[in-house]
Amino acid sequence: MTIATDRRSATGLLTPLLAGALVMVALGVYGRVHTPTGFAVGPGGFSGALPMKSWLTTGAFVLAFVQVVSALSMWGKIGVSIPAWVHRWSGRVAFVLTIPVAFHCLYALGLQYDVPRVLVHSLLGCFFYGVFTAKMLALPRKGLPGWTLPLLGGGLFAALVGLWLTSSLWFFTTIGVRL
Template sequence: MVPLLAGGLVAVALGVYGRVHTPTGFAVGPAGFSGPLAMKAWLTTGAFLLAFVQVGSALVMYGRIPVPRPPAWIGGLHRWSGRAAFLLTIPVAFHCLYALGLQYDVARVLVHSLLGCFFYGVFVAKMLALPRRGLPAWGLPVLGGLAFTALVGLWLTSSLWFFTAIGVRL
């Protein structure tokens, strides 16, 4: 219960901060990108692609993709692709929260804001659940699946929108 409560608190805290904080309109410089939206779209796309590595490696680790001998490096691939995906989301989340805040006047943006809060809440719950003994066998896969689903939703409501509405550019 502790990981779920902590994750819920993180999600709510991010949402409350995003709502009560006065957006600055600027947070992260878009080093190497044409602007902050392009930076967010490309970093989220990187995390989105790494999320598929996460799912594939988890399926191999849990025996859902049968391989004669799972490679010894599959656990490392899972851990490092997850770390990299999470790190790619940090400047995006910082910019979204600090510069834009939680917005609710456009349905796509509201869904995106809520998914962002949910993603970090689920991530915290999953990380806190990892070292716990006695966790049901389905616990980590469910939390991982929720994090994956939230990240896919974030990509659909941000990067895909950017690439289709604005265009593909760095």
Template structure:
């Protein structure tokens, strides 16, 4: 496999629609989470003792897959000197995203956007930001005239947001409550 080469002198006008849609997704999630009263009803996934451990472990899995995303992206861009198939990047991203869906659904449906405690507020805002950046990245993938910095920056922002989500949820859970399933 050869490294992906993109000229860095391309215009960024092609990113206008993806950035706009990603921004709208981010705002829509925040508004929905704030306007709709949380139900307090926990939506669980089979195999977990409660919704909170489910969210913690699915977020941990998504974060591990995000590390795979970074390593495989570095390989695709020729920065590691090893060839990792592009399919590894695509499928680790798909699986990471799928793992976040029940977590985001529970957060929005049962808890809503909260800002009472700083950790929870940062977590809520990072969740909205993550889905906005993720949307922007996906919509930018087919833009042949996207600047060369597009995917490293959007991928880096998505990775950073997901790590921030993990730190404000899973890491907090593991260090405060412990390792429960």
């Protein structure tokens, strides 16, 4: 690649990254200025909102590992062949599982900063959706640097692991495992 080609491919990444940054900031601002309602989503078969959020996040957390292994397979980094549809569908399902959780967190609780664990959790939630936006916008683009998708996917994985650690693991070890 020439320097001009490198610049063009890096410039093509600018739009997805800017869009992701806007999503991240917009969620954070909304979460901070919105007056929390205390309730947003019915627990739908769970005993309450916290167990619902913990279990849905755990489902997304498990599927994040499927995402990593299937991505490694698609890139030929492991000796196992996993169909590409496993990666696509595990990602879709993981994302769908996060939607009621994020909606409840933003609408019912808002972005909180008084407890360090909750602040980290709030910031990771905004980061997760910002990186998700950037990755989805980068996927169809041709000519991006080869590190783009692994870096964005790794950011998504790291954010989801951090979200699980600061929410579900905290809930299961502090409150207990319950539906």
